[in-house]
Amino acid sequence: MSTLQISLAIVGGLVLAGVVAYNAWVTSRNAPRTAREQPGPEAPAAVTNREDDPPLNDHPVAGEPGDDERIDPVFQDAPVSAVRVREEARAIPAVAVTLNHVVSTPEKKPGLDALIDVIAPLQLEGEVSGEALLAALPGTRRVGSKPFAVEASIDEGGDWESPRPGQRYRALQVGVQLANRAGALNDIEFSEFVVKAQAFADAVGAMPDFPDMRGEVARARELDAFASGHDAQLGFTLRARRAAWSPGYVSQNAARFGFVAGVLPGRMVLPGSLAGQAPILSLAFDPQAAMAEDPEQSALREVALSLEVTHVPRSEQPFVRMRQAATALAEAMDGVITDDAGQMLSTDTMDAIGSDLEGLYDALDSHDLSAGSPQARRLFS
Structure with a gap:
């Protein structure tokens, strides 16, 4: 074999090795992050509350609303895909994966009320x-x-x-x-x-x-x-910037901020502070990924964070905690906060939503249908 042939063979081998190494690097880069990639022990600063803010939560789950419809809000300043109206309600996929299911405290059924x-x-x-x-x-x-x-x-x-x-x-x-x-x-x-x-x-x-x-x-x-004019559910979408997430990775990070397993695959909830109270927030992702034979190999590009406005007491400051949770999870998992259409949600937009929510709460209070009350939860179900 001539020197030229030997040189070409060596060059060809090096090129082939480079291609294999590059493909392996791309595959590794695009693989979903798994729960084995332990996050740091400290929660991101974004979830640190002021002294007058309620903690994200450290209470056991106390039950979930029976209806997981996602309702687009009537707030005019926010993107339509981030807040929807009642008539466009659609179901949100639900459940948890790696966490053990939590047993809920039985809730006393509210009695008849002449108001509703x-x-x-x-x-x-x-x-x-x-x-x-x-x-x-x-x-x-x-x-x-x-x-x-x-x-x-x-x-x-x-x-x-x-x-x-x-x-x-x-x-x-x-x-x-x-x-x-x-x-x-x-x-x-x-x-x-x-x-x-x-x-x-x-x-x-x-x-x-x-x-x-x-x-x-x-x-x-x-x-x-x-x-019909005061029924709203807010929804944020957390989207991965680069590498996808596995269901276990999402569950692991959400659990650090107080979320616990829901009753359906692909759903976690942030429990309320009182027994019998509806969850403050819901975190949902593809249930098929959660139920896969090997969930750690399932790739999630987005998860949905939602707030059933009329089901959660105003005193829980649910929207403040929703913003905190979204910001903390986005930082921890290298994601961004968007509406359903993929449009980034700005601080000004979130401030406008929060301001409109105060008006909604006032209207509910004035009709003796305060958010989170038994009457409101029955009416908005």
Whole structure:
């Protein structure tokens, strides 16, 4: 073999080795970051609260809202894709991956309230047992798209509760919710309520006293109109700048800032400070990636951070904490904060959203439907 051939062979080998090394470097660079890449022990300064700010959270999860619809807000100063209106609601994918599921404290179901329910008293001739009431309950607790409820009281004018075995009751009432995210109670649903309530009353020997249908349906429309204009959920999207993230990497970083596993794959929540309170924030990513055979090899380019405005008490300062969490996670995972269209969210835009939220909270308070109250959570569900 000539010297030229040997030289060409050496050069060819070096080129081939270089190509292989380059491809290996590109593959390594583009591989999703995994939980094995331990972040530093200190949380980024972005999540450090002032003395008058609430901590991001260190409480156990206390339950999640039953509806994960994402609602675009009505705030006009923010990008449409960052805040959506009620009519464009769509489901957010949900659950957690590497963290153990957290057992929630059972939440006491809120009772009927004349503010958001049609209530019909049932007159009894004497006492009736809890067992008899339970046996007479209808098979479904819904009237059309609205919740239907039966409540009983041991004494006239006493506290109301759902019927329980071993109790004897002297007063009964039935009710149906006036409005929810499915709309206002209509004539057909009111008629269905009357039929269902009458059948229950007949079964327990009671006499119902129904309110006027026209008045209640009109009240339902008025309540629904208010709810439609004040129902909002905020959403930020965290996008990876360079390397993608694995589900475990996202979970590991989110857990450092107080998030815990949700009940569905691809969902984590920041719990409220009180038992029975809705989560303050939700963090969601692709559930298919979370359920993959090897989640650490799944690549996530974005995660969604959302706030159900009407479900979280104002006292929790949820939007302040949402901004803190988004900033901290973006810094920790080398990401950016955008709207759904990929547009960067500026500080001015976030300030405008926060200002508009204060007006929304004031409007809810003035209608006795304060954010996070049982009535608000039922109405906006």
